[in-house]
Amino acid sequence: GNSVTQMEGPVTLSEEAFLTINCTYTATGYPSLFWYVQYPGEGLQLLLKATKADDKGSNKGFEATYRKETTSFHLEKGSVQVSDSAVYFCALSDYNDYKLSFGAGTTVTVRA
Amino acid sequence: DTAVSQTPKYLVTQMGNDKSIKCEQNLGHDTMYWYKQDSKKFLKIMFSYNNKELIINETVPNRFSPKSPDKAHLNLHINSLELGDSAVYFCASSQERDSLYEQYFGPGTRLTVT
Numbered sequence: 089g090n091s092v093t094q095m096e097g098p099v100t101l102s103e104e105a106f107l108t109i110n111c112t113y114t115a116t117g118y119p120s121l122f123w124y125v126q127y128p129g130e131g132l133q134l135l136l137k138a139t140k141a142d143d144k145g146s147n148k149g150f151e152a153t154y155r156k157e158t159t160s161f162h163l164e165k166g167s168v169q170v171s172d173s174a175v176y177f178c179a180l181s182d183y184n185d186y187k188l189s190f191g192a193g194t195t196v197t198v199r200a
Numbered sequence: 201d202t203a204v205s206q207t208p209k210y211l212v213t214q215m216g217n218d219k220s221i222k223c224e225q226n227l228g229h230d231t232m233y234w235y236k237q238d239s240k241k242f243l244k245i246m247f248s249y250n251n252k253e254l255i256i257n258e259t260v261p262n263r264f265s266p267k268s269p270d271k272a273h274l275n276l277h278i279n280s281l282e283l284g285d286s287a288v289y290f291c292a293s294s295q296e297r298d299s300l301y302e303q304y305f306g307p308g309t310r311l312t313v314t
Binding site: 126129130131132133134137175177187188190192193195 | 204240241242243244245248256290292302303305306307308
């Protein structure tokens with residue numbers, strides 16, 4: 089079956105620090121990959137996506153590249169802000185499975 | 201102008217009670233979902249409906265029953281509530297079954313069973 093493994097948190101950073109959240113996946117088919125973000129007290133929002141190998145998704149200064157050879161989709165941001173404090177979820181969808189499979193989520197706290 | 205709305209936002213109830221959570225989307229989407237998020241933020245799909253037809257039914261106790269009166273609404277009814285049902289429940293929707301990845305989430309309903 090499909091599964092997503094992402095680095096455990098919590099992660100605490102200072103403003104303007106570099107953020108990386110690792111994500112690897114296992115899929116039976118050819119999945120699409122996503123990062124969702126959940127701000128405190130809110131639902132999940134799609135942050136970025138990539139649908140084929142070597143695609144780079146980007147949004148709000150965040151980037152992730154679909155690496156088929158390493159089955160990874162690591163999230164990066166070069167300079168975080170306090171407003172980036174949230175829980176980040178890596179996810180995949182596979183048309184054979186007809187659903188999103190989420191990683192366990194990584195809580196990120198950015199301090200001023 | 202809320203895209204996916206849920207009511208109530210908070211629900212506190214006692215063990216053994218029956219309760220419902222309502223979800224509505226005004227995006228014109230064909231597919232709706234219910235997710236459960238536990239205290240460690242782990243998110244798991246429970247059900248999915250496409251045009252009022254049940255397409256995903258994960259291993260969920262029979263006490264949970266989804267109902268979709270039309271494709272804009274997906275309600276979740278829970279019978280005989282247990283302590284372990286305490287969680288945040290999220291409703292979501294997407295345009296059509298094959299574009300399920302672009303899901304739009306509601307704000308969540310925090311259920312506390314005492």
